[in-house]
Amino acid sequence: GAGVSQSPSNKVTEKGKDVELRCDPISGHTALYWYRQRLGQGLEFLIYFQGNSAPDKSGLPSDRFSAERTGESVSTLTIQRTQQEDSAVYLCASSLVTGSGNTIYFGEGSWLTVV
Amino acid sequence: DQQVKQNSPSLSVQEGRISILNCDYTNSMFDYFLWYKKYPAEGPTFLISISSIKDKNEDGRFTVFLNKSAKHLSLHIVPSQPGDSAVYFCAASFLNTGKLIFGQGTTLQVKP
Numbered sequence: 001g002a003g004v005s006q007s008p009s010n011k012v013t014e015k016g017k018d019v020e021l022r023c024d025p026i027s028g029h030t031a032l033y034w035y036r037q038r039l040g041q042g043l044e045f046l047i048y049f050q051g052n053s054a055p056d057k058s059g060l061p062s063d064r065f066s067a068e069r070t071g072e073s074v075s076t077l078t079i080q081r082t083q084q085e086d087s088a089v090y091l092c093a094s095s096l097v098t099g100s101g102n103t104i105y106f107g108e109g110s111w112l113t114v115v
Numbered sequence: 116d117q118q119v120k121q122n123s124p125s126l127s128v129q130e131g132r133i134s135i136l137n138c139d140y141t142n143s144m145f146d147y148f149l150w151y152k153k154y155p156a157e158g159p160t161f162l163i164s165i166s167s168i169k170d171k172n173e174d175g176r177f178t179v180f181l182n183k184s185a186k187h188l189s190l191h192i193v194p195s196q197p198g199d200s201a202v203y204f205c206a207a208s209f210l211n212t213g214k215l216i217f218g219q220g221t222t223l224q225v226k227p
Contacts, residue, residue, distance in 0.1 A: 004158070031213045033213065033214065041219060042121075042204065042218055042220050043206075045215070045216065045217075048212075048214050050213070056212075056214060093158075103164075104161070104213060104215065105161070106151075106158030106159045106160070108156070108158045109158055
């Protein structure tokens, strides 16, 4: 696709339920990132995939969060047993290659509200 | 531990004047710095970047200055336009990783 595509664009879920957020990166981009932005806060790194290397999971806030990526394609971010503090916009991004200076391109985000 | 900080949550300037957005960082090993702009309900978009070996990079109305001794960078927008009103994030990265560490953002409002 022309840009990074995320779905759903909006999700309201009940506390305790699991949610899956999907990201389609720009075709050919080997690196894929997940960030989140909670209300009034900055962008918080969650996880980063680069090719076949082990993902950098250092930003995942708890073991309720996990992410997978199929090859150099789609990624799914899963949040189990959602809590109200998980409410945020979850942003996916991709870049052509890794390394400093490589521009990363963001999707429009998936807005998650946990009630 | 906030490695990248934007201490001003908001800034308001008059159209045509200069906007100066500031960013401080704590890790001297960062080797690349970037600025992203974000409109409401959209993802951030890349604006301009600078390598740690440089002290200035200019692109049209946008100039980024890097002061490594002070661990400080700034984004200058001149002349400012109402369409520049957005949230601006600075970010930093290390060599050989695409992971960006973002500041909290500064909301810029340019008044006509």
